[in-house]
Amino acid sequence: MVKGLTEVSSAKAQLGLGHSYSRAKVKFNVNRADNMIIQSISLMDQLDKNINTFSMRIREWYSYHFPELVKIISDNYLYAKVVKLIGNRKAFTEESMEQLEELVMDSGKAQAILDASRSSMGMDISPIDLMNIEAFTSKVISLTEYRKGLADYLRSKMKQVAPNLGTLIGDQVGARLIAHAGSLTNLAKYPASTVQILGAEKALFRAIKTKGNTPKYGLIFHSTFIGRAGAKNKGRISRYLANKCSIASRIDCFSEIPTQVFGDHLKQQVEDRLKFLDTGEATVVQAKVAKKEKKKKKKEKRMSSANDDTLDTTQEADTTQEMDVSQTEEPKKKKKKAKRKSEGEGMDTTQEMDTTQEEEPPKKKKKKTKVEAEGVDEPEEDLSKKKKKKKKNKE
Structure with missing residues (x-):
């Protein structure tokens, strides 16, 4: 135990340890915080909605006074600037034509605006209403300018946090992917199939429920590649x-030094793939692969031809060996035939000898008759000897 350690001091130590532990867990690199990207892209989407609604309000409001201006100028930001410059159309003269030309960047449009202001069908407007319209237009102009500054800020943050993803698919689309996934780490964990339909979850579940066709793309539809591709591709x-987006997000998430070299190469690969799908022209990599395949096929043909040659030579050698064997077998057969003939002749001679021997039996019969006569005499002598022995025994 530590001397002088009380319950109050131990509680303070535990509290400080818990704070330091949680601080270390939450600690991250400030320059690579993807939370700022998520907030900025969300704010940018909200600003776009607000600017569009405010611009429509300005168009409706100022159209009471100058309705022909809507058809001449279609851009919202430019329309707000022109409204602020013109003000009351009756007070608009040729002296302010230079400023209008500088603003519109087109002399024809400026002249059309001047002509339309002189022969307009709009109603007169009071100075108070005009002041409110001008104040509102100044607010819309400031919002659009802030939105431009926010886009520059988002571009700089994307270069720090996800440079490869930004160069591949664009800063805004990449930021929307990160925001929809929740963080860059979550996006890096997603497979490519999930990244493809990220943002089209409703359509996906509707297709699964109705057993229809699943969506082909989600947020990546806003990239330029899909817009340039044909309907089939x-x-x-x-x-x-x-x-490629999943590869780029993983590189950005787990690389220590941010670089956009991989993003440039991935973008070039997508460009080549798009070109190949549209025109059928092979890329450099595909051409190299095709050359390698051709070389492999040539080698296989050479190997197969070499094997065929070896098989032909072996077959020729086998045929020559068979011919030699047949040629050697023929004299053997002739020798066998000669042996058989000689054996046949020997058999004939032996048969002739046997026949000669068989023709001589009368002489042997004579001998046999002599032996038989002698054999008949011998048992008589034996009988006489036996009788003599019996007589001796009786005596």
């Missing part, structure tokens, strides 16, 4: 692009 290029 949109699904293929979206799948290929999602694959």
Whole structure:
């Protein structure tokens, strides 16, 4: 135990240890915080919605006074600037034409605005209403300018946090992917199939429920590659692009030094793939692969031809060996035939000898008759000897 350690001091030590532990867990690199990207892209989407609604309000409001201006200028930001410059159309003269030309960047449009202001069908407007319209237009102009500054900020953050993903698919689309996934780490963990339909979850579950066709793309539809692809190739290029996006997000998430070299190469690969799908022209990599395949096929043909040659030579050698064997077998057969003939002749001579021997039996019969006569005499002598022995025994 530590001397002087009380319950109060131990509680303070535990509290400090818990704070330091949690601080270390939450600690991250400030320059690579993807939370700022998520907040900035969310704010940018909200600003786009607000600017569009406010611009529509300005158009409706100022159209009471100058309705022909809506058809001449279509851009919202430019329309707000022109409204602020013109003000009351009756007070608009040729002296302010230079400023209008500088603003519109087109002399024809400026002249059309001047002509339309002179012969307009709009109603007169009071100075108070005009002041409110001008104040509102200044607010919309400031919002659009802030939105431009926010886009520059998002571009700089994407270069720090996810440079490869930004160069491949664009800063805003990449930021939307990160925001939808929750963080760059979560996006890196997703497979390419999930990245492909990220943002189209409703359509996916509807297709699963109704057993229809699943969506081909989600947020990556806003990239330029899918817009440039044909109708037949949109699904293929979206799948290929999602694959490259997943690779880029993993490189950005787990690399220590941020670099966009990989993003440039991945973008070039997608460009080559798009070109191949549209025109059928092979890329450099595909050409190299095709050359390698051709070389392999040539080698296989050479090997097969060499094997055929060896088989032919072996077959020729076998045929020559068979011919030699047949040639050697023929004299053997002739020798065997000669042996058989000689054996046949020997058999004939032996048979002749046997026949000669068989022709001589009368002489042997004579001998046998002599032996038989002698044999008949011998048992008589034996009988006489036996009788003599019996007589001796009786005596």
